[in-house]
Amino acid sequence: MGILEVKGVSKHFGGLLALDDVNLSIQQNTVHAIIGPNGAGKSTLLNCFIGKLLPDTGTVMFNNKSLLGLAPYQINQAGISRVFQTPEVFSELSILENVMIPAFAHRDGAFHLSPFKSLARETSIREQAEKILQDVGLIDERHHTASAMSRGNKRRLEMAMCLVQQPKLLLLDEPTAGMSRSDTNNTIDLLKTINEAHNITFVVIEHDMHVVFSLADRISVLSQGHVIVEDYPDKIKGHPEVQEAYLGT
Numbered sequence: 001m002g003i004l005e006v007k008g009v010s011k012h013f014g015g016l017l018a019l020d021d022v023n024l025s026i027q028q029n030t031v032h033a034i035i036g037p038n039g040a041g042k043s044t045l046l047n048c049f050i051g052k053l054l055p056d057t058g059t060v061m062f063n064n065k066s067l068l069g070l071a072p073y074q075i076n077q078a079g080i081s082r083v084f085q086t087p088e089v090f091s092e093l094s095i096l097e098n099v100m101i102p103a104f105a106h107r108d109g110a111f112h113l114s115p116f117k118s119l120a121r122e123t124s125i126r127e128q129a130e131k132i133l134q135d136v137g138l139i140d141e142r143h144h145t146a147s148a149m150s151r152g153n154k155r156r157l158e159m160a161m162c163l164v165q166q167p168k169l170l171l172l173d174e175p176t177a178g179m180s181r182s183d184t185n186n187t188i189d190l191l192k193t194i195n196e197a198h199n200i201t202f203v204v205i206e207h208d209m210h211v212v213f214s215l216a217d218r219i220s221v222l223s224q225g226h227v228i229v230e231d232y233p234d235k236i237k238g239h240p241e242v243q244e245a246y247l248g249t
């Protein structure tokens, strides 16, 4: 039984069948990549995991509980976080403050900063945030404002903002999109480190085959809304239907 079990999920947009009977079983602590050509339904599928879209049919179970009908914040509190294609940080705040805010929001179950918050709680959150900044390699810059960061460091900060919420499942939609080769390689190393150190399951949507084959333990190939193949990375290229649908050979 996987941490995330998707069974028979379909989704129409008017007459268009964007997801067609999708089945997925994501195992705990693995990196599971979902690849496929543009328009295959990858983002639609991800949106069904985070409460942005409701499938027409099928079930989405996380740790044996249905996610369907839950609001995005409830899904987040259940332990699912999402990393966006473009890192979203508060550019006027310091790197440390950027990490402390989601920690407060997560613990309080709502986004508010009370002027009466206890000092003890703030101290424990600060310590937690600093530990995570150490993990992602930003501890020395923690008092700098986020505005002047490189794209690679913004990705590190965004990862820290996710990790401080202690997710069990992290969804990454093209985490290296638009990055230079060296930032991409740094991000691959960062994701590997985090996956191993924090016992977090990753679902990665990715076009870049270098990233997919560097990171994934398991790959599902989506084509025209349907999972055509699921296999280990060293096996995936050998499937004729994958070559036809995706690798273009």
Ligand code: ADP
Pocket: 013, 016, 018, 036, 037, 038, 039, 040, 041, 042, 043, 044, 045
């Ligand atoms: P991918 O992320 O794999 O590129 P998407 O999930 O974004 O693919 O899209 C799958 C199909 O569904 C595409 O044909 C796209 O045009 C269509 N689609 C996605 N979102 C919507 C929407 N909100 N309304 C109508 N059509 C949509």
Ligand code: MG
Pocket: 042, 043, 044
């Ligand atoms: Mg997409």
